[in-house]
Amino acid sequence: MSECIHVLHVIRAMDRGGAETMIMNLYRHIDRSRIKFDFLVHVENKCDYDDEILKLGGRIFHIIPYRIYNYGSYKSQFKKLLEAHPEIQIVHGHIGSSASVYLRVANKLGRYTIAHSHALNKMDNLSDIIFKIMTLDNRWISDYYLGCSYQAGVDQYGKKVVSSEKFKVLNNSIDASKYVYDSEIQRKMKTSLGMEGKIVFGHVGRFIPLKNHTFLLEVFSEIVKIEPKAEFILVGRGGLEDKIKRKVQDMKLVDKVHFLGVREDIPELMIMMDGFVFPSIHEGLGIVAVEAQAAGLPCLISEGVPDEAIVTRCVKREQIAAGAKVWAETILDMYKNIPRINRLEEIRTANYDIYETVKQLENIYTKAVNEEK
Known part of the structure; x- marks a missing residue:
């Protein structure tokens, strides 16, 4: 294991939303001498948190937005990224329609994978139903699962995963x-x-x-x-x-x-x-x-x-x-x-203070890099 744990956060964009703000709260308070955050975003434009990410020592990578018709090129780009950066040990995916692609690639390349659900999918319209179908695989391909609430976990991964030792509620904490x-x-x-x-x-x-x-x-x-x-x-x-x-x-x-x-x-x-x-x-x-x-x-x-x-x-x-x-x-x-x-x-x-959540996440990352893949 290298001295510093390298984590790649995969997310649509690092603008000011609930999930993104929570990730940045974690990044500000985590021990950055031990754990390094990098980010893979699915947009080319500059995002709200980019400057702060770079200031804190993180890197920002870009990938094409995932569409069903560009499955091959998306998969190839992500594979090349991980192969070019063997220092990345953990892929922490903040669930999106592409998660079933990049989490599977990361697993095949021997990286520890974490799926993280920040929201519910109520399937109120056709796009919600398509998203649900595209993310079904996520409940079978990750090493570990996180949810911002119990129901967010059930909705994304199913009760079998949520009731297992592979799942944990990680509160969206604040300072x-x-x-x-x-x-x-x-x-x-x-x-x-x-x-x-x-x-x-x-x-x-x-x-x-x-x-x-x-x-x-x-x-x-x-x-x-x-x-x-x-x-x-x-x-x-x-x-x-x-x-x-x-x-x-x-x-x-x-x-x-x-x-x-x-x-x-x-x-x-x-x-x-x-x-x-x-x-x-x-x-x-x-x-x-x-x-x-x-x-x-x-x-x-x-x-x-x-x-x-x-x-x-x-x-x-x-x-x-x-x-x-x-x-x-x-x-x-x-x-x-x-x-x-x-x-x-x-x-x-109620365990919503950021310092407690940081401890929990540090333990998850430390345990991950010590497990045999």
Whole structure:
């Protein structure tokens, strides 16, 4: 075994999403004198985290996006990459449609393989069904399996794998100390965004169907009817962003809803908010809900968010079918009655603090390179 363990993370792109942010949290806190991260991405353009990856000592490799029709060329490119870099000992695949290809190639070349599920696949449409079929092989070809929750594991690998010693839930952890509520930070952030004296509710997430932004706007509209001082921030980007902006105009909420795009200061934004609304259709975990709780925020979540994401006493769950008016009344009641306090110990007790997760992952990698292939 070489002195440093080399791990190749395979993922679509290293932009600011839940899985990508979790990987970067691990990278920042892992012992980089012992464990080296490299990244294989399926885009040519520069990604949000590229500069930081390079600064931390990682390398970024590029490969063509996988399509069924380019199976041969994709497989060949990945094989050549591993053959050119024998120092890579572990291939840590963050599940995608190409995982069944690159994990199998890595196994044949004697590399230890880890499949990591960060989300659920509800098979709501044809593309979901195709993705499910294309990833079925993943449950048979990896040496080890990780999931951000029990259900994310079952959904991706099946109950047989999840009930075996080859599977582990690895919490999508955060540096919880950065989220501790501070009234002065809250005041300064509101001032910087021109929201002094306002009650700020927010949401963090990509503009994609499962995040349910249309319903979110309906909730915001009902909140304004009850509390005129309320304002709303939406953090993120995605394919539906323009559609949601048009809907904000149609609902005459332009002066109330603020689109902040992709931000690096998520802890400060969470501290600034007065309430967090998270009506996802479904989530593998929903790490932003954990971040919101770490900031002591009253959090109203949907039935689509798994139980593992509820780690403090400042959370309530509501059915989406209950309607926007009920959601508005509930989050306003939570804002008035849930004290804004330090939730750090609750986060740590639930094992969502990054330091505990780093230890678990270091143990997995160390054990892997000591196993016979």
